[in-house]
Amino acid sequence: MLEITDLVKDFPLPDRSRLPVLDIPQFSISAAEQVVLIGESGGGKTTLLHCIAGITAPTSGRIGINGLQLTKLSEAGRDRVRAARIGYVFQTFNLLPGFSALENVWLGMSFAGKGHDRNRAVDLLQRVGLSNRLHHKPHALSVGQQQRVAVARALANRPTLLLADEPTANIDPANQQKIIDLIRDCCREEEVAMLMVTHSMQIAEQFDRVERLEEINRVHPDEAAQGDQE
Ligand SMILES: Nc1ncnc2c1ncn2[C@@H]1O[C@H](COP(=O)(O)OP(=O)(O)OP(=O)(O)O)[C@@H](O)[C@H]1O
Ligand SMILES: [Mg+2]
Numbered sequence: 601m602l603e604i605t606d607l608v609k610d611f612p613l614p615d616r617s618r619l620p621v622l623d624i625p626q627f628s629i630s631a632a633e634q635v636v637l638i639g640e641s642g643g644g645k646t647t648l649l650h651c652i653a654g655i656t657a658p659t660s661g662r663i664g665i666n667g668l669q670l671t672k673l674s675e676a677g678r679d680r681v682r683a684a685r686i687g688y689v690f691q692t693f694n695l696l697p698g699f700s701a702l703e704n705v706w707l708g709m710s711f712a713g714k715g716h717d718r719n720r721a722v723d724l725l726q727r728v729g730l731s732n733r734l735h736h737k738p739h740a741l742s743v744g745q746q747q748r749v750a751v752a753r754a755l756a757n758r759p760t761l762l763l764a765d766e767p768t769a770n771i772d773p774a775n776q777q778k779i780i781d782l783i784r785d786c787c788r789e790e791e792v793a794m795l796m797v798t799h800s801m802q803i804a805e806q807f808d809r810v811e812r813l814e815e816i817n818r819v820h821p822d823e824a825a826q827g828d829q830e
Contacts, residue, residue, distance in 0.1 A: 601793050602629040602652065602761060607661035609647055621647050622658070623818040627811075631760075632791040634784060636804045639813030643820075645797045646691055648813070649763045652795070653688050654678030666760060687754035687792070691765040693746050695738040701725060701749045702734040708756040717756075724752035727782050729775065744771040751779055755786050762787055764796040768803065780806070 609622040621644040629635055639645055650656040652663060654670050657678075663670040665685060670678055682688070687708075695704050705721040725734055728748035738746050747770050754762060764783065768776040780803055787794045796807075804810050814820060 601631040601633075601666050602627075602795075603662075603664040604628065604652070605662045605664075607648075607651065607663065608659045609644070609651055609656070610659050620819045622651070624648070624661075624816050625818070627816050629761075629793050629795060632787070632793055633809065634787060634794045634807055635796070636807040636810045637795055637797045637813060638799070638801075638804055638810060639817075641799075643813045644817060645813055646765055648817075649688070649765055649795070649797065652761075653686050653763055654682050655688075683757070685760045687757065687759035687762040689747075689750050689754045689762070689764040689767040691769070691797075693738075693750040695746055695749055695753075697738050700735045700737055701730055701741065701745075701752075704738070704749055705753045705756050708753040721752070721756060724755055724786075725749070727786075728752050728779065744775065747771055748775075748779060751783060755783070755792075758790055759792055762792050762794045762796075764794065766797050766799065768798070768800070776800075776803070 604624055604627040607622055607624040610618040610620045613619050637645055647656065651658045658671060661671065665681065668681065670681060673681065696707065699707065702721055702725060705724060706716050706718065709716055722734065725731060728751055730745060730748055733741060733745060741749065747767065751767055754764065762783070767783065768779050771779055783794070798804055
């Protein structure tokens with residue numbers, strides 16, 4: 601369902617040189633497959649997820665999602681694909697501060713044009729253990745609670761691909777496992793493919809497929825850091 605070919609991403613630097621981050625000849629995920637992505641901090645995991653989600657345009661290469669070539673679309677076109685097909689749990693949550701937990705989950709659905717399904721939003725918030733926080737706004741939620749809202753929101757619009765960037769980094773170990781189980785069960789039940797970034801080996805070892813970014817990416821962090829100094 602996800603097919604990446606010759607993906608290159610580099611960032612322009614103030615001195616007009618380029619900082620190489622990604623050079624991935626091939627990477628794919630099958631429908632409903634669950635994959636963990638591990639790798640060094642600064643290696644490019646978030647950048648890869650941003651490219652797949654269409655948030656960032658790659659420098660070159662192809663990204664196909666269900667046969668649709670994301671890299672041929674305009675920014676607005678990529679936004680539509682993301683809203684319709686992709687759930688994203690951001691490393692920094694990106695919840696809307698003016699809205700309650702329930703509204704944040706609900707709004708995920710309206711962006712996708714699928715209409716509000718209040719029962720599903722409530723059910724997802726219940727499953728992440730927040731049934732008693734439905735009407736709290738992000739500032740009144742703990743960091744871990746905000747992260748759980750972000751997980752519920754990402755699953756709300758029944759995506760075909762879930763991208764999760766360290767979705768349990770701010771959650772205590774007992775609840776971490778619950779969130780992982782929730783994400784995996786939900787993805788299994790609804791045949792959602794998943795790519796999850798984690799720094800936790802305890803989480804990674806639960807997955808059949810674990811990819812190390814350094815092994816699929818030809819750019820290595822020290823090389824990128826060198827580019828930084830030049
Ligand atoms: N907009 C940007 N402009 C310039 N450089 C950037 C930009 N975004 C990311 N980078 C650089 O790209 C590299 C990869 O960053 P990225 O956030 O993808 O790493 P990561 O693997 O997700 O790290 P972590 O595990 O710490 O979250 C870093 O060296 C970072 O400085
Ligand atoms: Mg990151």
